[in-house]
Amino acid sequence: MPRHVLDLRRIVTSTDDDCGNEVPSLRRSRRSRCSPALPFLPSCCNCDLGSVSMGNAAGHVVFEFMHPELAPDHKNPPTFDPNLGFLNGRKERVMIATQEELNELSIPLEKRDYCAHLYVKWLKCRQQNYPLCQRCHHEKHDYEQCEYDDFVLRMKEYEREKRLKMRAERIQAKKLAEDLE
Known part of the structure; x- marks a missing residue:
């Protein structure tokens, strides 16, 4: 092995x-x-x-x-209400780049996420400034920061789902213990 x-x-x-x-x-x-x-x-x-x-x-x-039984399934949507614990709700994430724009520019599927508009902006800057692509380092940094923030948000959602599952199991065990007494 x-x-x-x-x-x-x-x-x-x-x-x-x-x-x-x-x-x-x-x-x-x-x-x-x-x-x-x-x-x-x-x-x-x-x-x-x-x-x-x-x-x-x-x-x-x-x-x-x-x-x-406690591990969240990252392939399926969350099992708990996304607004659970948020008093005023949560800000909904929206795609800024349209599907038509991404299709026209032949953006790969793995880049079509919430940061796609920054990826498009970076590619356009590279095209305009070629061969001096280093002039687009701000656009590249913005895109990479967006990807990092998206990763952190997904990680937090995974941990939130895990904690809520553990909490639900603790509550169920407590109710079961009270019923047995």
Whole structure:
């Protein structure tokens, strides 16, 4: 198996922690403690997840593997109301560039997003200033900043959906516990 591929079989191997609980771990370490922020590990265990923690690229893969019912499905629309928690609603995002304009300019499908108008502006600037395309660095910067902001917004939406699913599960568990009492 290539070294760059995450081997999920290592994650599900279970070992006993100091309390006798079975916990998933990648490797054992005496000097590190588990973060209580990781919901699938007890706070008293003595295991180290290595590079799998919040903020790492593979963290969402591990979370989706360990908790498939809580992991948001990024291929489908959100399951919760988009305005939930926003008092005055949210500003709707609109495409500035029209479909006809994008078709006329033969813009690739992967560039047809909310930043397409800035991409068109950058391409037109490059065409006007050729061969001195470095004069269009402001347009390029604007386009790349828009793409970055779009990525951050999508990341926040994913995390929001994940938190709302976890909240719904906590509420359901609390109601179930109250019903049993």
